Amino acid sequence: MELDGNALAGDLAEVFAVEMTTARFTCAGCRHADAVATLRVWTRAPGVVARCPSCGDVVLSLVRTPARVVLTLTGTARLELPV
Amino acid sequence: MGIISRGFGGRRRDSAPDLPPGQYLTHDFPVLSAGPTPRIPLDRWSFTITTEAGQKHTWDWARFTALPSEEITRDIHCVTKWSKLGTTWKGVSLDTLFADVETAADYVMAHSKGGYTTNVPLEDLLDGQAWIAYEFDGEPLDPEHGGPARLLIPHLYFWKSAKWVNGLEMMHEDEPGFWEAAGYHMYGDPWHEQRYQGD
Numbered sequence: 001m002e003l004d005g006n007a008l009a010g011d012l013a014e015v016f017a018v019e020m021t022t023a024r025f026t027c028a029g030c031r032h033a034d035a036v037a038t039l040r041v042w043t044r045a046p047g048v049v050a051r052c053p054s055c056g057d058v059v060l061s062l063v064r065t066p067a068r069v070v071l072t073l074t075g076t077a078r079l080e081l082p083v
Numbered sequence: 084m085g086i087i088s089r090g091f092g093g094r095r096r097d098s099a100p101d102l103p104p105g106q107y108l109t110h111d112f113p114v115l116s117a118g119p120t121p122r123i124p125l126d127r128w129s130f131t132i133t134t135e136a137g138q139k140h141t142w143d144w145a146r147f148t149a150l151p152s153e154e155i156t157r158d159i160h161c162v163t164k165w166s167k168l169g170t171t172w173k174g175v176s177l178d179t180l181f182a183d184v185e186t187a188a189d190y191v192m193a194h195s196k197g198g199y200t201t202n203v204p205l206e207d208l209l210d211g212q213a214w215i216a217y218e219f220d221g222e223p224l225d226p227e228h229g230g231p232a233r234l235l236i237p238h239l240y241f242w243k244s245a246k247w248v249n250g251l252e253m254m255h256e257d258e259p260g261f262w263e264a265a266g267y268h269m270y271g272d273p274w275h276e277q278r279y280q281g282d
Contacts, residue, residue: 002119042117046162046242046262049117056118057198063266065279070266 005039011048011062012036015071018081026078029057033078101158103273106166113165114227117261121196121226121247128231130215131250132180135188142180144231148217150175155214157237159244160273172235174216177208188253192260193234196247201260202269203236203243205253212238215248240271240278 005021012020021037032054039050039059047063052075063070073079102108131141142150155172191203207213216235217224224230229246236243242262263269268277276282 044113045115045117046267047117047265051118058118058261061117061265063262063279065266068266068279072265074264 001042001044003041003043005035005037005041005050007041007043008036008039008048008050008062011064011069014069015062016081018083020081022082024078024080025059025076026080027052027055027057027059028075028077030055031077101168102166103160104276105278106160106164106273109165109167112167112170112228113161113163115161115163116227116246117199118197123196123226123231123247125231129249130180130232132184133250133252134184134186135253135255138185140180140184147175147215147232150179153214155216155235155237157235159237159241162240162242162267162271162273162278166273170237171220172214172216173218173221174214174232174235176211177213177215178211180215181209186253188255190254190257192252192254192258193243193245193248194250194252195245196249199245199247199261201234201243201245202254202258202263203239204257204270207236207239208251212236238272240268240273242267243271 009021023036024033025036026033032052038053040053042049047061049058050060052059057075059075061072125144128144129141131139133139152173152175156169158168159170160166189205191205193201213236215232217232234245234248266280268282271277
């Protein structure tokens with residue numbers, strides 16, 4: 001089941017000190033840039049997977065273990081955070 | 084705790100002595116996916132084993148389904164903690180597919196349509212332990228469950244059984260696939276509860 005980037009709000013609020021759904025990502029694959037809320041998100045998986053709405057590449061994933069939250073940003077060229 | 088607090092999860096839990104640690108029994112077949120479900124026409128389906136020397140062994144759907152197939156009944160265990168017992172599949176053994184493949188590499192990266200990858204030691208694919216499955220419960224495998232064909236390695240957590248598999252790439256060194264790079268265990272033995280890196 002596909003959701004939008006607002007589904008990331010709770011998980012990312014644990015990691016970042018600022019509101020992340022209005023942050024801007026730049027996709028490392030196609031350089032598309034937009035608000036995190038526009039990412040295409042899959043949550044019914046071993047972790048949360050957010051894909052670029054332009055090229056479909058994985059921009060970020062988030063895996064929750066009993067002791068850690070593992071945020072993988074291999075597909076993110078840049079994050080612009082509101083301050 | 085209130086009686087409704089277990090709710091959604093608690094109703095699905097059965098006790099079963101033959102489950103790996105931390106697993107619960109389910110009777111349905113949950114669909115987990117990390118991206119859109121690809122629809123792959125059979126006339127465009129192919130499966131390729133690529134050796135460390137770059138040699139390619141490729142099957143189209145007709146050649147693949149003409150290979151000897153096996154009926155497989157195995158329990159499956161998802162790292163999200165559901166297990167399903169006695170699932171029945173039809174598929175081609177990896178022993179058959181590797182019969183003419185010459186390799187000295189010990190590791191395999193499975194590749195799927197859509198870009199998913201997962202790593203497996205070669206020895207876990209051979210000796211009757213793994214298949215490319217194309218039927219479930221006597222029916223063609225649904226796209227939601229990885230059809231037309233998926234990897235089936237029932238003795239490892241089910242994220243290793245890559246949906247929509249289209250190739251195996253031989254590697255000398257073990258390298259992480261998609262979930263392994265994102266925090267999951269490199270091997271994933273459910274009986275040793277190898278869920279995450281460090282388990």
